[in-house]
Amino acid sequence: MSADATTPPPVSTTSVGATPLRLDAHDKVTGAATYPADRFPDDALVGKVVFTDQPHARLTRLDVRAAEAVPGVVAVFTGRDVPVNEYGLTMFDQPVFIAVEHTGRSTVPCDVSRWEADHLAFVVAETKEAADAAARAIDVEWEQLPIVGDIDDALADDAVLLHPENGESTNSYTNYKIRKGDMDAGWARAAAVVEATYEVPYQEHAYLQPEAGLAYVDDDGRVTVEVAGQWTHEDREQIAHALDLPDDRVRVIYPAIGGAFGGREDTSIQIVLAVAAQQLHARGENRPVTVQWSREESIVGHHKRHRGRIHAKWGADADGKIVAIESEAWLDAGAYNYTSNKVLGNCHLSQAGPYEVPNAHIDSHAVYTNAVPGGAFRGFGGPQGSFVSEMQMNRLAEALGIDPVEIRRRNTLRDGSIGITQAPLPPGVTLPEVLEACAEAAQFDQPLPDAEPFSPFASLAPATDDLLRGRGFACAYKNVGFSFGFPERCEAEIILHGDGDTPEWAEFFHAGADVGQGAHTAFVQMAAEATGLPIESVKATFSDTSTTGDSGSASASRLTFMAGNSILGAAEEAEKAWRNGDRPAVGFFRYVPPPTEALDPETGICQPNFSYGYVAQAVELTVDRRTGHIVVDRVVSTHDVGKAINPELVIGQIDGGLAQAHGYTMSERLRVADGRVLNPRLSTYLIPGIGDMPTRIDAVVLELADPRGPWGARGMAEMPMMAYAPAVLSALHDATGVWFDTFPLTPDVVLERLA
Template sequence: MSYIGQSVQKIDSVSKVKGEAMYPGDINLPDQAYMKILFSDRAHAIVEAIDTSEAEQEPGVIAVFTAKDVPVNEYGQIIIDQPVLCGPGSTKPYADRVRFIGDQVALVVAETEEIAARAVKLIRVTYKDLPVISSIDDGLQEDGELIHPDHGSNILNHVQIRHGNAEEAFKQADVIVEGVYETPAQEHAFLQPEAGLSYIDEEGRVTVVVSGQWTHEEQEEIAHALDLPLDQVRVIYPAIGGAFGGREDMSVQIVLALAAWRLQQRGINRPVKIIWSREESIVGHAKRHPYRIHAKWGATKEGKVVAAEVKLYADAGAYAYTSTTVMGNALINSTAPYEIPNANIDGYNVFTNNIPSAAFRGFGGPQGAFAAEQQMSKLAEMLGMDPVELRARNVVKEGSILTVGTALPEGVSMPEVLAVCAEKAGWQMTEQGWRRPETPAAPAGSNLRRGRGLACAFKNIGFSFGFQEECSATIELYGDAEIEKVVFYHAGADVGQGGHTVLKQMAASALGVPVEMIETHYSDTATALNSGSASASRLTMMAGNSIIGAANQALKQWKNEERPAKASYRYLARKTTPFEPMTGKSFPNIAYGYVAEAVELEVDIETGHVHLINVICADDVGKAINPDLVKGQIEGCVVQAAGYAVLEDFIQRGGQVLTKTLSTYLIPTILDIPDQVDSVILEYPDPTGPWGARGMAEMPFLPLAPAVTAAIHDAVGVWVDRFPVTPERMLAALGKLPE
């Protein structure tokens, strides 16, 4: 009995449609208190003093907590560099300063949310303002103010790749294209703002019920900050209203745990609840990294790219978060998915006093891919070659060596994916190679101009650069002669993508039992082992392999009449390696997914409005475990990427956010999405994937923006190297408005 390849209905779809699914903000416990956070509202300053006396005297206030109440006042997923609460009183050096407007300074716990909100405004903070580093260029100044004095520089890190001999190769190039590309910050805008509850459970554990992407990572960060043993902290995920990488880093988790824990020490055993407003969410959590990328590529007249020189600068914001991993992906994608035998690539993460930058769907891939695909499209124009033909002559294939000096993992399908997408979009293969179809003309006499563009990319699956991928599953089998009941434990997060449905499908298939037989227990550190994060397009591949391992062990016990059979299996993926310091040589990723997209659009040359008519998205998913859910991921990703490309303009100036509401930061509505999305699901099995499956939730994001700008160029003859392509920016590119 197998459910692989079947569109099983999402296990939570009915409860969500009926409004019965319980998100953190929906959960209430008896006698709960409410918490509000005082944000710094200063981009860069030293906190000289905090006076909480007036807030503490406000009727209904239960407690006020500041930095002195945090045992180990620090956290961070990759680099531990952020105070839990900023201000005097902790032992962490420089924890008395705020570095962006969303730094957390104090907590108020009160009888009602209204009282807590009122009391927060009564806290008096004395600041000594420091110079604000508000841009990448400011951060690169050697004599500028240091955001992290203990780091010694506003450059978080520098990675370099040296492959072949780029200097000599440029001399052999017949054409050279140079460009400077800017990609924007982007707000995750998940439907459910940050919210959660904390309490002390029946076994005395500090328990946090919250939305996130990796229960065990959050458990570790909470335990570290509170200086508690790991088994004294419990993290539970209920329904999660979207994530997109934005819930990888802490928001309310640690402070919720701190509040419940400190209250108990005062003899107050009450749950604590918090719900952020949309404005608090936009100000208080990280964004997609803005990038500036300088690219120089050379090619022969035969259409072979022979050399690339790329410099990438990322605005990391105030803290490190996942900037190093994001940069790794951007570096690889800045020349990918092409065979380029000679390359010099440098990447710099730069601290600023902007909101921290962190993972967002594709994390670094869309930024690097935009520069790479713009370069390919421009080279095609300069060579007088069809853009698909030029790509076909250079795309990676089985055995291709990347610029990091190692071969791609087996299972490369980029040539096939590119060909399928091109054919779907009307390209034809001739004796001379691929040939672009005629673009449909706009209505005569109108202000509309139509264009068609194509781009491709590959996306890493799983964590990278030396991190040991792991995922664990536990399966219990009950019954007498036949299996009558299966209990399945897994910590993987379902952030709306249908992950828990797919995990259940895979468990039933691995065991050969009806899916209805399986009792599931998800996302609770008290019952499930570490699954890793629901990010990096990794969960299906990692979880599937862990499920197969646990199922095989449990079935072996069952066959040997060990009943009930109980088995846990920890899947360890193949090892990856970090960048070598001088050359960047590495085996960075365990697997990749391959994608190509074609866009047809209209540009209104009078208003500057760009309207997407059709998006063809061809994705190699290895094996579609649940085809309907795969299609949903493609369509949702295309819509989100369309917002990134033409609409969402996140504006920060002087460390302040000018677009802190959804009336000033616009995300796509039903009137803004593409008229049609053609989801082309391809299945070339990955040798290491369960049933051949690759992760795919991020792939459609990477090539969408450069496919849009290629289509704009086809329509109106101008290159747009900075996006989102808002009407104002489009009119500026057409020379109708100043830049």
């Protein structure tokens, strides 16, 4: 029961810049690929996570004896079974299990459920039916506590503190500032001022594969967890911390992964699986423990894109140059931090947009509530802040009578610009080129074609007189790699083999997660290019902490950039060993990019990032003013990727990102009230189907090298999310003359605002 090294069988011998067959293409289209649930042995035990079902309550009694007595039940694990009953990706503020008494070594009060999906127990049984019956048999009593349902509740004068252990006097627990320039002088120069309050919604990741995994103790005595995630070594660290084990006594393996988008960056089932495997092994039970969530459990039980509120006031002079920005953001972190403190940082920077801003006063806050936690999601705070900055820019353009593209030309960041944190931008700023390419491809200076008749209902004739057409434009930038001083790194190993003067084949080891984006194919392409070998001569092993070094996360648009640089370094080290006569020749390399810095607490001064990606999007749409239905007729999505390692995969990332951005903007409304998700099913949480997508998508790919990127490549996976919502809402304004300050743009919302 160990991970098998994969030996890719592609026919092509091309590498960087080509589009060979994806390594996993055959297995995925034939069904041979093994996702975690496909790897469950026939004799495996069945686990069930029991949620507290309490948004805010104190546990006063927990008795699992009746559950343990259910026929077929092997064990019921609770807080008493966890040596260190706490976890958290960036701070330990969440119990593994809610427990009556303070259990294990933990700084977190463990007796309070702050979220309906907090874990109460983990039942292990012979069958799913027995596990379900045992979950129902748990005897539990609660003391109900006031529910802090949203940001307003959290900030009220009489608000209940959800995490008093932090020593804060408010539920606003992470706060960032930017203070730049002279605000009075800036406002004095303003010929136009626009001000609005924006609401940004939740978004559910809705990945194809709900949470599933298995755990056991392997032949070397390591607690082993096979699961879908985004960072094997961080999962290992979280498990080891809770189990109070050295890292090398824990092993994490990623099989095939059915999507992630940030939803698998934080732990869900990893720790409880590991606790069960360790405890059962100590009792002499060595069968693997498995768990597989339903879609409802997945939607309730993992974090979401943050909902929030941002108030913004922007001013520009008569020439359209930005002179002052005031902005304040509140993101709903939910019951626990997850990565809210980091997401808030990206939202904080992006509120100023990708523009030169001489004077700025920006405040941003993460706020605890009893709602579902917010966490990583494609764009990582950038879409929320960029929505505001781009809506404000389009409002300024209208107020000044300046074309939306032209006003951006006058303000855009470029090489040598000083950013909002008063540090020079990393080299390779290509937003001016991206803007021009998008405007040209969209023919933004040409008249908009007439609307094509359409009907939202098969029973209605197509509308003609009630159709309105509009176009919108937006742009953005997004960090590539971890930010604000987080210790960034990525490791790779290459071993060259052969008997002659030149290597004949190579082993390649890398932990980077392929969450469906094709990363492993791109990795092998880069390894082949770096070693001068054909792709089929590279034998790759991926995502197993026992054999692969720490890659960092499959997030922050970083993996191609970071992995590529680590691969180049490993290939160089292996080549040196080969020249020295080593057979085989081993090359290991840890790539560390230029350092970043934390925000200064009073001014925000810092160097926040070492690289960025750049995007511009133009949208054409038609709205039926009778029904409120919208058809997005065309999207031009323009990206500088530095170098397309695999052009087809780049296009796939753009198309997939636009699908997700389209759902976020148009239809995906997660309903949360009093700490509970009210629509935890895909029948009522509407992700777009093929018939809901934009009628036409034009992906424009530029290859303007990032000076620090491998072969010039820069990350781009999050970029399609960044500018789409403001481009759509600005197009809707162009069509109707009405500004919309929130979304998704479901027909009822559109009709209400038009009225």
